[in-house]
Amino acid sequence: MADANPLQLSLYHPRGCLSASVQALWVASASESHAVEAWLPGDIGSGIVFNLTNTIAINQQPFETGVILQPVSKDSALLAMPAGSVMAGMRFHPAVGYGVMNRLCDTPTPLVANTVFEHALLSLFKQLSASTGPYAKMNSLYRWLKIHLRFSEQIPPSLASALNALSLAEGLNPDTLTISQRQLERQFQRWLGVTPKQAARILRVKRTREALKQSHAPLVDIALSQGFSDQAHMTREFKQIAKVTPYGYVKRVRGRYSE
Known part of the structure; x- marks a missing residue:
């Protein structure tokens, strides 16, 4: 059994x-x-x-x-x-x-x-x-x-602020940056190994995973609520980062099958 x-x-x-x-x-x-x-x-x-x-x-x-x-x-x-x-x-x-x-x-x-x-x-x-x-x-x-747990180097405030904005889906406003865009990109590469744009894509898929777990709304509605241009856009981004389609992810987390 x-x-x-x-x-x-x-x-x-x-x-x-x-x-x-x-x-x-x-x-x-x-x-x-x-x-x-x-x-x-x-x-x-x-x-x-x-x-x-x-x-x-x-x-x-x-x-x-x-x-x-x-x-x-x-x-x-x-x-x-x-x-x-x-x-x-x-x-x-x-x-x-x-x-x-x-x-x-x-x-x-x-x-x-x-x-x-x-x-x-x-x-x-x-x-x-x-x-x-x-x-x-x-x-x-x-x-x-x-x-x-101790930091050998403190996270720069400009990087911390940018990560917070991205996690909240606010995006990065160049007018509010305390350093240049190029300096911020160097910080992202040094501390995370990704660009700000890559980080934004990954975090949007993370938020989409949570939305798919919590909502029974149609996929097209979830796509639009997460800032994708349409359902096809969400599917491409989601599959590239999560390694499964949104529909497949919903089935997985709801226990309908195990991959």
């Missing part, structure tokens, strides 16, 4: 001082009898993954147990977890990963510790491996971040 839900996912969205830097802490496990595939959405955020048990794969690239640095997510990535796998992680808001790690990864990258912070991540991996159950692991993540 198949498990009702072969993937068990625990999420915690921090409040207080961590909330400005950390989107979520999470613990995921695959059932002992079933492998799991799940899509990791693109949102220009980055993170740190702790692979605690088995060799997993991200976009078909295998990763053994250890700490994995996640790149800025420009599109959806396919995670494959063998039966019995256990993982945990922390997901940062856009640009925070660079501010903390002082580097960007082009692809998921196993951690080779060189700094005090990175050695502390390896110690956290050992602690997570020894702890039992999702609550204990989540508590370890939270306590570790409260002690160790």
